[in-house]
Amino acid sequence: MAEEKLKKPEEMFEVSLTPGTGDWMEPSAGFRKGTYCYGAPLKHQKYLDLPNQREWQPSNEDWKLPPDWKETILEGMERLIKRHRSFRLFLDICVRCGACADKCHFFIGSGDPKNMPVLRAELLRSVYRRYFTPEGRLFGKYAGARDLTEDVLKEWFYYFFQCTECRRCSVYCPYGIDTCEITMMGRELLNLVGCNIQWVVEPASNCFRTGNHLGVPPHAFQETLGFALDELKDLTGIAIEAPINRKGAEILFVAPSADYFANPHWFTFLGYLMLFHEIGLDYTWSTYASEGGNFGLFHSMELAKRLNAKIYAEAKRLKVKWVLGGECGHMWRTLHQYMDTFNGPADFLEEPRSPVTGTRFENAQSTKMVHITEFTADLLYHNKLRLDKSRNDQWKITFHDSCNPARGMGLLEEPRYIIRQTCNHFYEMPENTIRERTFCCGSGAGLGADENIEMRLRGGLPRANAVKYVKERHGVNMLACICAIDKAALPPLLEYWVPDVGVCGVHELLGNALVMEGERERTTNLRGEPLAAGDGEGDVR
Amino acid sequence: MCYNGRTVDIKDVLTRKRGTILKRWFDLILETYPADVAIFLRNEQDRFTNPVGHVLTEGTALLYDGLIHDVDPEKILSALDGIIRIRAVQDSLPSQAVGFIFLLKKAVREELEKAFTGDALLTTLSQLESRIEMMSLLAFDVYTRCREEVYNIRSGEIRMERDMAMRLLKAMKQQDKE
Numbered sequence: 001m002a003e004e005k006l007k008k009p010e011e012m013f014e015v016s017l018t019p020g021t022g023d024w025m026e027p028s029a030g031f032r033k034g035t036y037c038y039g040a041p042l043k044h045q046k047y048l049d050l051p052n053q054r055e056w057q058p059s060n061e062d063w064k065l066p067p068d069w070k071e072t073i074l075e076g077m078e079r080l081i082k083r084h085r086s087f088r089l090f091l092d093i094c095v096r097c098g099a100c101a102d103k104c105h106f107f108i109g110s111g112d113p114k115n116m117p118v119l120r121a122e123l124l125r126s127v128y129r130r131y132f133t134p135e136g137r138l139f140g141k142y143a144g145a146r147d148l149t150e151d152v153l154k155e156w157f158y159y160f161f162q163c164t165e166c167r168r169c170s171v172y173c174p175y176g177i178d179t180c181e182i183t184m185m186g187r188e189l190l191n192l193v194g195c196n197i198q199w200v201v202e203p204a205s206n207c208f209r210t211g212n213h214l215g216v217p218p219h220a221f222q223e224t225l226g227f228a229l230d231e232l233k234d235l236t237g238i239a240i241e242a243p244i245n246r247k248g249a250e251i252l253f254v255a256p257s258a259d260y261f262a263n264p265h266w267f268t269f270l271g272y273l274m275l276f277h278e279i280g281l282d283y284t285w286s287t288y289a290s291e292g293g294n295f296g297l298f299h300s301m302e303l304a305k306r307l308n309a310k311i312y313a314e315a316k317r318l319k320v321k322w323v324l325g326g327e328c329g330h331m332w333r334t335l336h337q338y339m340d341t342f343n344g345p346a347d348f349l350e351e352p353r354s355p356v357t358g359t360r361f362e363n364a365q366s367t368k369m370v371h372i373t374e375f376t377a378d379l380l381y382h383n384k385l386r387l388d389k390s391r392n393d394q395w396k397i398t399f400h401d402s403c404n405p406a407r408g409m410g411l412l413e414e415p416r417y418i419i420r421q422t423c424n425h426f427y428e429m430p431e432n433t434i435r436e437r438t439f440c441c442g443s444g445a446g447l448g449a450d451e452n453i454e455m456r457l458r459g460g461l462p463r464a465n466a467v468k469y470v471k472e473r474h475g476v477n478m479l480a481c482i483c484a485i486d487k488a489a490l491p492p493l494l495e496y497w498v499p500d501v502g503v504c505g506v507h508e509l510l511g512n513a514l515v516m517e518g519e520r521e522r523t524t525n526l527r528g529e530p531l532a533a534g535d536g537e538g539d540v541r
Numbered sequence: 542m543c544y545n546g547r548t549v550d551i552k553d554v555l556t557r558k559r560g561t562i563l564k565r566w567f568d569l570i571l572e573t574y575p576a577d578v579a580i581f582l583r584n585e586q587d588r589f590t591n592p593v594g595h596v597l598t599e600g601t602a603l604l605y606d607g608l609i610h611d612v613d614p615e616k617i618l619s620a621l622d623g624i625i626r627i628r629a630v631q632d633s634l635p636s637q638a639v640g641f642i643f644l645l646k647k648a649v650r651e652e653l654e655k656a657f658t659g660d661a662l663l664t665t666l667s668q669l670e671s672r673i674e675m676m677s678l679l680a681f682d683v684y685t686r687c688r689e690e691v692y693n694i695r696s697g698e699i700r701m702e703r704d705m706a707m708r709l710l711k712a713m714k715q716q717d718k719e
Contacts, residue, residue: 101581108590108592109592110631111574111631112575112632113575216712223713224708227712262705432590450695450698453691454630457691462592466589469588496626
């Protein structure tokens with residue numbers, strides 16, 4: 001399991017083109033550079049008070065596990081089985097029909113059989129059988145059971161951090177098994193003995209310390225917001241205000257921190273600010289709840305809950321009526337599926353109602369939190385915004401359904417509605433690669449680390465393949481999405497697989513097209529790129 | 542080329558045997574994948590569910606045609622790029638990533654041995670095989686380019702992270718001044 005070593009001269013002539021024929025029950029995990037994420041740094045383990053704190057790397061032979069690691073894992077498994085009925089059910093009912101086998105982007109891109117969701121789950125299920133079922137105890141490997149060994153643990157780590165928890169496989173499972181949850185449980189178990197990755201633990205620790213994953217402290221948040229407002233004044237001639245920590249505002253707006261600090265997220269951020277100004281929204285940003293994303297979700301339910309608590313706490317402190325959320329992926333899985341039971345009920349908030357159109361968002365009457373594309377689509381539906389679609393004419397757009405909004409909350413039509421209202425050229429990718437069958441970017445669930453680039457490129461192949469198809473067929477040159485991780489992960493991915501296709505957010509498109517009251521004539525888009533000839537004269541509605 | 546008193550054109554043989562040789566080459570390539578994966582790559586026909594199988598099918602056909610006819614070199618490079626771009630990021634050694642080209646030799650030999658014997662076979666094979674070897678040299682270029690792209694992308698990500706850290710620092714310092 002150590003790093004690969006240089007071959008001896010006589011070995012170099014042994015070129016084998018055929019793969020090994022090992023039994024899947026033999027644990028295997030080749031920690032080759034480029035295909036795994038670094039271990040969590042000690043200082044962030046300490047900050048979050050995680051178990052078995054030490055410096056370590058997955059490529060080390062010795063993982064410095066605690067002496068009683070095996071008992072810890074098995075006790076943890078017993079606890080999780082009792083706590084999550086779904087977990088026990090998923091472990092028991094799989095008949096290995098293989099419907100999920102070829103649905104995982106990592107399997108399709110890597111050609112590694114252990115990335116078939118059924119087999120990835122079997123890595124954990126085999127240990128469950130061995131210690132928690134009579135047939136496994138009695139018949140061992142003949143009943144598909146395996147002893148828990150250090151090699152098995154390393155294999156868990158290798159493959160559970162090759163799953164982006166995108167849930168595409170679950171769409172195809174006739175029994176409704178959600179392999180994502182098995183990965184989540186697998187990671188929870190690994191956490192018990194201190195095995196998690198830098199790209200999960202560090203953002204979570206940052207978030208706990210400063211309120212957001214990027215570690216932006218309040219005064220830097222204020223400064224960056226100021227930069228954005230200056231940029232918008234240059235672009236539109238309008239002095240926009242963006243309140244921070246304002247008590248008594250009607251709405252608290254929470255976005256992923258990447259929106260106000262990363263590229264190309266920044267242009268989506270500008271789009272939000274323009275929209276809120278144009279409709280005169282009574283809202284506020286928060287420097288405490290300055291992160292909608294939740295990397296705790298990729299660690300454990302406990303950590304997800306700890307990080308999520310800020311949103312309701314801040315909503316209560318600021319005495320807002322409801323909460324609006326920005327373009328993000330797993331943020332919405334947390335908010336839609338867990339926040340209510342993690343930290344609710346939010347009985348101090350009101351059922352969200354658009355102050356512009358009067359629409360009641362009944363779907364959010366429990367969580368009191370609305371997705372910005374629902375909010376904006378409603379504004380457009382009621383003709384509350386003036387738009388010049390031609391300002392997006394330089395782009396032929398396709399839309400990538402981000403896994404969590406699509407499969408985790410069924411948000412399929414709203415972003416498309418906004419794109420159709422703001423762009424003249426929109427082309428869908430093939431049906432079996434979009435909507436609830438969308439392919440993951442390959443970098444979600446904390447796997448977007450630069451050291452993991454080869455694995456990410458493998459995982460991103462199916463998505464990029466569909467983008468390539470619409471590029472060749474329709475000349476698509478821009479991919480829109482509503483997830484901060486997508487916006488970070490897809491540009492390098494497309495650079496490798498489909499060069500010359502950019503990535504943008506849906507509210508960047510809206511910001512470009514939005515005709516604001518009192519604005520000066522626009523000569524560039526939000527990126528500062530000159531508008532295509534003839535722009536500015538398009539039909540305004 | 543003369544065989545058993547008949548004049549046989551190598552291009553004709555390769556054209557007539559196109560389907561058989563291509564299938565054999567494809568099968569040999571699939572043997573470089575684990576058995577379960579090979580079944581999937583062979584049987585799944587949807588190009589979006591099975592992009593690797595699709596690229597292999599289309600790419601090998603183009604390369605094979607390039608072997609027989611004068612095909613635009615750009616097309617050959619594009620077909621090589623399609624296949625090798627995938628293998629360059631899969632769990633393959635460089636030799637394995639480009640080794641699929643040499644499997645074409647095996648597939649061609651098996652068929653030509655049925656059509657030619659003796660010197661005729663040797664001459665034919667040497668002509669063909671030198672073209673396959675040229676193709677493998679191009680494949681090595683493509684592989685290297687793909688790997689360079691991977692490293693460039695990674696270093697670009699590291700640069701972006703550094704730029705973000707610098708911007709954060711700048712924003713914090715600016716506020717301190719104010």
